Amino acid sequence: GIQVEQSPPDLILQEGANSTLRCNFSDSVNNLQWFHQNPWGQLINLFYIPSGTKQNGRLSATTVATERYSLLYISSSQTTDSGVYFCAVEPPVGQNFVFGPGTRLSVLP
Amino acid sequence: NAGVMQNPRHLVRRRGQEARLRCSPMKGHSHVYWYRQLPEEGLKFMVYLQKENIIDESGMPKERFSAEFPKEGPSILRIQQVVRGDSAAYFCASSPRGYYEQYFGPGTRLTVT
Numbered sequence: 001g002i003q004v005e006q007s008p009p010d011l012i013l014q015e016g017a018n019s020t021l022r023c024n025f026s027d028s029v030n031n032l033q034w035f036h037q038n039p040w041g042q043l044i045n046l047f048y049i050p051s052g053t054k055q056n057g058r059l060s061a062t063t064v065a066t067e068r069y070s071l072l073y074i075s076s077s078q079t080t081d082s083g084v085y086f087c088a089v090e091p092p093v094g095q096n097f098v099f100g101p102g103t104r105l106s107v108l109p
Numbered sequence: 110n111a112g113v114m115q116n117p118r119h120l121v122r123r124r125g126q127e128a129r130l131r132c133s134p135m136k137g138h139s140h141v142y143w144y145r146q147l148p149e150e151g152l153k154f155m156v157y158l159q160k161e162n163i164i165d166e167s168g169m170p171k172e173r174f175s176a177e178f179p180k181e182g183p184s185i186l187r188i189q190q191v192v193r194g195d196s197a198a199y200f201c202a203s204s205p206r207g208y209y210e211q212y213f214g215p216g217t218r219l220t221v222t
Contacts, residue, residue: 030208041198045211045212096157
């Protein structure tokens with residue numbers, strides 16, 4: 001089945017710093033989502049981005065499906081950005097989402 | 110517009126008991142997905158259901174686990190004769206159509222003692 005890798009596995013930032021998280025996948029995908037799991041365990045939808053670029057406030061994401069990767073950019077990070085960031089990919093039609101292992105982000109005040 | 114609802118949020122069961130987890134999808138969503146997250150790991154797909162139908166159960170353990178999504182009422186994930194290895198967070202997601210953007214509930218944290 002499809003393999004999903006995320007890098008870096010862990011990231012520590014000072015408040016105000018910028019960061020880029022990466023998601024690589026081993027095969028073509030129909031869809032891709034980015035999620036933030038906060039320290040209380042709740043999963044929050046960030047982007048539904050099978051291709052192209054989207055922005056939402058301090059966050060933006062780019063997916064280059066032909067090269068099998070997606071990037072999540074966090075600018076001017078805040079302590080509330082701490083948690084684990086997952087990408088999930090949907091292989092070709094008829095198969096369900098496969099989650100990556102996540103990037104654990106800690107933003108220090 | 111209420112999001113995906115799951116209950117209970119926390120559930121403690123002794124080994125051998127049954128666990129029943131409930132999921133009410135977002136209004137207008139008829140597709141439900143269940144995932145399991147073991148401590149310090151990512152989410153693993155278990156089952157995908159539409160009203161009264163199981164579409165894909167390729168991620169469900171063959172024994173003790175079952176899921177349903179009746180015409181009326183919430184989707185239920187049922188675990189019979191729980192064992193310690195079933196301790197995990199179980200998340201439900203819903204979408205307005207199949208293989209589309211999914212919205213997640215807050216999860217049910219199952220602890221088996």
